[in-house]
Amino acid sequence: MLRLPRFTFGVGDRFAHQAEAQLAAFERLAADGVVVAPVWNKSNREHTFIGSEPANVRAAAAAAVAARRWPHPWFVDADHIRLETVDRFLDSSDFFTIDVADSIGKPASAADVAAFLARHPELTAPVAIPGITAAIPLSAGASGGVARSYLLACREAGEIFRHIREQRGDGIAIEVSMDETDAAQTPPELLVILALLADEGVPLQTIAPKFTGRFNKGVDYVGDLAGFEKEFADDVAVLAFAAERYGLPENLKLSVHSGSDKFSLYPIIRRIVERTSAGLHLKTAGTTWLEEMIGLAEAGGDGLALAKEIYEYASDHVDEFCAPYAAVIDIDRARLPSPATVASWTGPQLAAALRHVPTNPAFNPHMRQLVHVSFKVAAKQGRRYTDLLVANRDTVAKQVTANIYDRHLRPLFLPSGPGT
Numbered sequence: 001m002l003r004l005p006r007f008t009f010g011v012g013d014r015f016a017h018q019a020e021a022q023l024a025a026f027e028r029l030a031a032d033g034v035v036v037a038p039v040w041n042k043s044n045r046e047h048t049f050i051g052s053e054p055a056n057v058r059a060a061a062a063a064a065v066a067a068r069r070w071p072h073p074w075f076v077d078a079d080h081i082r083l084e085t086v087d088r089f090l091d092s093s094d095f096f097t098i099d100v101a102d103s104i105g106k107p108a109s110a111a112d113v114a115a116f117l118a119r120h121p122e123l124t125a126p127v128a129i130p131g132i133t134a135a136i137p138l139s140a141g142a143s144g145g146v147a148r149s150y151l152l153a154c155r156e157a158g159e160i161f162r163h164i165r166e167q168r169g170d171g172i173a174i175e176v177s178m179d180e181t182d183a184a185q186t187p188p189e190l191l192v193i194l195a196l197l198a199d200e201g202v203p204l205q206t207i208a209p210k211f212t213g214r215f216n217k218g219v220d221y222v223g224d225l226a227g228f229e230k231e232f233a234d235d236v237a238v239l240a241f242a243a244e245r246y247g248l249p250e251n252l253k254l255s256v257h258s259g260s261d262k263f264s265l266y267p268i269i270r271r272i273v274e275r276t277s278a279g280l281h282l283k284t285a286g287t288t289w290l291e292e293m294i295g296l297a298e299a300g301g302d303g304l305a306l307a308k309e310i311y312e313y314a315s316d317h318v319d320e321f322c323a324p325y326a327a328v329i330d331i332d333r334a335r336l337p338s339p340a341t342v343a344s345w346t347g348p349q350l351a352a353a354l355r356h357v358p359t360n361p362a363f364n365p366h367m368r369q370l371v372h373v374s375f376k377v378a379a380k381q382g383r384r385y386t387d388l389l390v391a392n393r394d395t396v397a398k399q400v401t402a403n404i405y406d407r408h409l410r411p412l413f414l415p416s417g418p419g420t
Contacts, residue, residue, distance in 0.1 A: 019064035021397035025404035041077035054092040100153040108151035131237030158200030198246035208255035215258035253279030266411040295396030312339035314374035
């Protein structure tokens, strides 16, 4: 399989205009002494909304890599693919995020569960794992319950992986995503899931479990920080144990989905990664579409006018835009400014409301979340929107690069970063 480096970092570029600005942030981090591989990602749903194709993502990324002479690894992710959607990504992607959330909870047969437990008697009693103080509390009943809920999902992951490999060969990297579910997977459950995936022969290098707490789009984590720290550390230990015990890739690492802007988690993640020498994949980070809106607002003129129009349309269609993301946004409509109010704002005022600087009293997380999920409005503008991105390239690029480097890469990977 294509081997992923220790640190990979997902960046979305919905309108395929910011790849160079994104890459500039990784160059700055490399100059600081830490190389992180960018992974450009875009889901089938986003392609459908925008009217783009997976080939557009690779073309934009490759052009940026060539223009800036990036000498390090980079990847293109087929984001949240399923068997019915993967084929359109096969020619353009080398990183495949297999999403099996819809199959979680579909009950496996009693015979299949019994066969799994017979293959893995070590999972029918508490398991001692280096790095975790107490033994993982497993039993035949507990592991059987996990297998009953996850066996068919893991079997589906195996089917999708084999389909990809048949078409692409071994030059691929595999992630399995289980985060878009109602319940978090505990460390004991994660161990059983990894055994199930190993049985299916899936050589996953990253896995995205659902963590406890709220991972809302484009805003900070909401939850118990101490609880997350223990959970994340235990998951890291489980992955290292499972990789050795079940023959999974030794560089198997956690993937944090909806990881963008989880500022309160970054110092925690960095400490654990440094202490354990673990790897990390942070997916869909950087909120580039929002930085484009901020850049257009800062640019003034036609860019500011369009940013205000986009917000007005979004505020009139809150239900439509929020429904698909109901599980990952929390918007208090009473705290959304009226379109008339926003129409009176200057460019810096609108930019400050959207820019994720929690210490700035002008920042409005409710407005930010609404705009985050309203990118279809810009897509409907077509050339008007993208032409303004081109006309204001430098102003927009400045926002994109600074956001990824200052608010994401530095806190995650540099000990001297904000939040240390």
